[in-house]
Structures are given as structure tokens and as C-alpha cells.
Amino acid sequence: MFSNSTKYAIKAVLYLAVNSSEEKKVVVNDMAGLINVPKAYIAKILQELSKKNLISSTRGPKGGFYLSEDNKKAKVYDIVIAMDEEQRMNSCLLSLKKCNIDNPCSLHHLAYNEKEAIIRKLNNTSLEELVEHIKTGKSVFPI
Amino acid sequence: MFSNSTKYAIKAVLYLAVNSSEEKKVVVNDMAGLINVPKAYIAKILQELSKKNLISSTRGPKGGFYLSEDNKKAKVYDIVIAMDEEQRMNSCLLSLKKCNIDNPCSLHHLAYNEKEAIIRKLNNTSLEELVEHIKTGKSVFPI
DNA sequence: TCTTAAATATGATTATTATCATATTTTATT
DNA sequence: AATAAAATATGATAATAATCATATTTAAGA
Numbered sequence: 001m002f003s004n005s006t007k008y009a010i011k012a013v014l015y016l017a018v019n020s021s022e023e024k025k026v027v028v029n030d031m032a033g034l035i036n037v038p039k040a041y042i043a044k045i046l047q048e049l050s051k052k053n054l055i056s057s058t059r060g061p062k063g064g065f066y067l068s069e070d071n072k073k074a075k076v077y078d079i080v081i082a083m084d085e086e087q088r089m090n091s092c093l094l095s096l097k098k099c100n101i102d103n104p105c106s107l108h109h110l111a112y113n114e115k116e117a118i119i120r121k122l123n124n125t126s127l128e129e130l131v132e133h134i135k136t137g138k139s140v141f142p143i
Numbered sequence: 144m145f146s147n148s149t150k151y152a153i154k155a156v157l158y159l160a161v162n163s164s165e166e167k168k169v170v171v172n173d174m175a176g177l178i179n180v181p182k183a184y185i186a187k188i189l190q191e192l193s194k195k196n197l198i199s200s201t202r203g204p205k206g207g208f209y210l211s212e213d214n215k216k217a218k219v220y221d222i223v224i225a226m227d228e229e230q231r232m233n234s235c236l237l238s239l240k241k242c243n244i245d246n247p248c249s250l251h252h253l254a255y256n257e258k259e260a261i262i263r264k265l266n267n268t269s270l271e272e273l274v275e276h277i278k279t280g281k282s283v284f285p286i
Numbered sequence: 287t288c289t290t291a292a293a294t295a296t297g298a299t300t301a302t303t304a305t306c307a308t309a310t311t312t313t314a315t316t
Numbered sequence: 317a318a319t320a321a322a323a324t325a326t327g328a329t330a331a332t333a334a335t336c337a338t339a340t341t342t343a344a345g346a
Contacts, residue, residue, distance in 0.1 A: 001144060001231065001236055001254075001258075002236060002237075003333075003334090004333080004334065004335095005333080005334075007236070007237050007238055010237060010249075010250070011237060014249055025292095027291085027292070027293095028292085028293075029292090038334090038335060038336075039336090040335065040336045040337065040338095041334070041335055041336075043293085043294090044335090044336095046293085047293075047294060047295080050293080050294085051294090057292090057293060057294090058292080058293080058342085058343080059291085059292055059293040059294075059341070059342040059343060060290085060291065060292050060293080060341095060342050060343030060344055061289095061290065061291040061292060061343070061344045061345070062291080062292080062343085062344060062345090063291075063292045063293060063342085063343075063344085064292070064293085065293085076250065076253070088144065092285075093144055093145060093150075094145075094150050094153060094154060094285040095150055095285070096283070096285045096286075099285075103283055104281075104282045104283060105282060105283060105285040106153075106157055106273045106276065106277060106282045106283070106284065106285055107153070107219065107265075107273075108282060109281075109282070110219070110261065110264040110265055110268060111144075111261045111264070111265075114257035114258070114260050114261045115144075115257070115261075117257050118253065118254045118257050118258075121253040121254070122250075122253055122254075125253060130249045130250075133249065134249060138247075138252075139247045139248060139249045139251060139252070140239070140246055140247060140248060140249070141249065142235075142237040142238070142239045142242075142248040142249055143239075146303075146304090147303080147304065147305095148303080148304075168322095170321090170322070170323095171322085171323075172322090181304090181305060181306075182306090183305065183306045183307065184304070184305055184306075186323085186324090187305085187306095189323085190323075190324060190325080193323080193324085194324090200322090200323060200324090201312090201313080201322080201323080202311075202312040202313060202314095202321085202322055202323045202324075203311095203312050203313030203314055203315095203320090203321060203322050203323080204313065204314045204315065204320065204321040204322060205313085205314060205315090205321080205322080206312085206313070206314085206321075206322045206323065207322070207323085208323085
């Protein structure tokens, strides 16, 4: 459903959400191993997220990546969109240009409501909330 | 959600379901234009589907592709699986090896039920039924 | 101010997916 | 039997996604 880049981005951001703060930055060299993603690859993704202000960073010694309080309020869907998955998530299962309830493709009624529901939930759930779930044992940090 | 190959396969099979029979075969040269998929590409996909007995064919003059009555009873999900999308459909959103309700990844509860519902419907809907929907105007043939 | 540890920018390589091309085999028709 | 029209088998090319590598910039601390 998601590309590797998007999965890695979500994992990385979640890792930061759980383990970082402005006082406790995380260095890409450490993170790669901890979330089990190739170092050079995750580095590139982190830079992308940073440029889009979804994560925070400072350079130089004692630098690293972290989530500001503001960053933690972002929704999961913000990360998905940042990684350019809007099309994949939102488009018709059979790539009909204008697929909607008035002009539904043959698979529309098999998936539309469910896909909408997923998007709605991704868009209603903040990183903070996911952290809460992890901390209370309702879900597991994905390695 | 689906790869291009899978989308094309579904479109092609649907086209045959609506427009072909053992007495009325369709030739790849015609079909390509009719469903708006590159000829050489759809040819390859049809051969794949044929080898897996999801569509029928005969060679030589007056030959072509068609769906037997049996072929028409296949489920949409059979086509999806034939195109090797099992992984993409069934795997965890974050690629957790063992993601389930007892060990749920952080996005599990945001998508699991919906994804299951889609798979269930794809697996409960036959090509015949989709044809019926098209013929009664409940859905539109996807070009 | 020099050194060093970090992110950033940029681009190269590899793998996968999508697309194209063509020689071979089968079969109906003449 | 010969011809021609179809699928089949196979492989080549192109585009995109995934992965790797490295030079540059920034900032802390000696």
C-alpha cells in the first residue's frame, strides 16, 4: 500500500516521536540501526522530511534530528502526503480519471468507503496519539 | 494500490467478460485500443492470464481470447493474486513481519479492518457479477 | 580559530516495474 | 501442402523506485 520510502519515513518519525526532543537529539548513524533501515537511505528521507518541516534538526556537534512539540502534533497523513503518496492513496483502483459515486468504476463499490475510512483515520491521528498507544502497550513500535 | 499490470489485467478480463464468449473471440490487436493499454504490454499480460487458466484462448486464424463460462465465475481477487499482488494487499502497512491484533504495528488499528473488508469483497465478487453491474448501469466499464 | 561532528546537497548505482519487439508455434482456410 | 492469422515464448529497452556514496556546510568545543 505504501512505498518503502513512506514506510521508512513513518518509522523514522515515530522513532523520533518516542525517543527524541529538543534536548535529546538523535543522530542518523544511530537511528539507522535502531529502526533497521539502510543508513544512507534513511538519511536522505530525513533530509526530505526536515526540508518540509515535519521534523527538526540542527547541524554540527551535538546536533541531530528530533521532533519539536509542534512536529508531534502532525498527523500521520501529513507524512504520507509529504512522501508523495497522495496519488496512490486517493486514486481510483482502476485509474479511471473521474471515478466517483455518479460514475463509478467496476471496483468502486468494493473499496471506496474503506479507502476513505483509512485516509480519514490517517488524517485524524497525530503522532502524539501513536506515541501514547505505544507507551500504553496498545501497539508495538514497528522495527 | 494495484500495480499497472494488475489494473490492466482486470480491465482486460472485464473487457472479455463483457464482450467475448467461445463463439466470439477477441484479438489482442483489437483489444489494446479498446481498453487503452499498449498492445505489446497487454499481449504479455493476456499470455500470463492464459497460462494460469484465468482466460481462454485459441491460436491461428479465427483464434483469439475469450472467457469460458467457467472463467467468468472467477473472483476479482483471483486476478489480483495471479498478478502477484498478494504481498501488497495482505502485508502490514509498515512491513512488520508478524503484525496482528496481538502484536499490532502502530497503524494496525487505522487500516486493518478496512483492508480486510476490501480483500473480502474482492474475493466474494465474481467477474459475472461485475458484468451484471455494468449491464444494469450500476458501474461503468473502466477505460 | 581549528578541529570535529553533525546535517545538507547532490549525484551515482542498482533493482524493479513497465513497456516494446520479434521469432516460433499452432490452426483454419485455400 | 501452402498460406496466413492468430497466440506463445522469450528477451530487450526504458522508466521509476530503492539504495549507496561523497563533497559541502554548519556549529560546538578545545
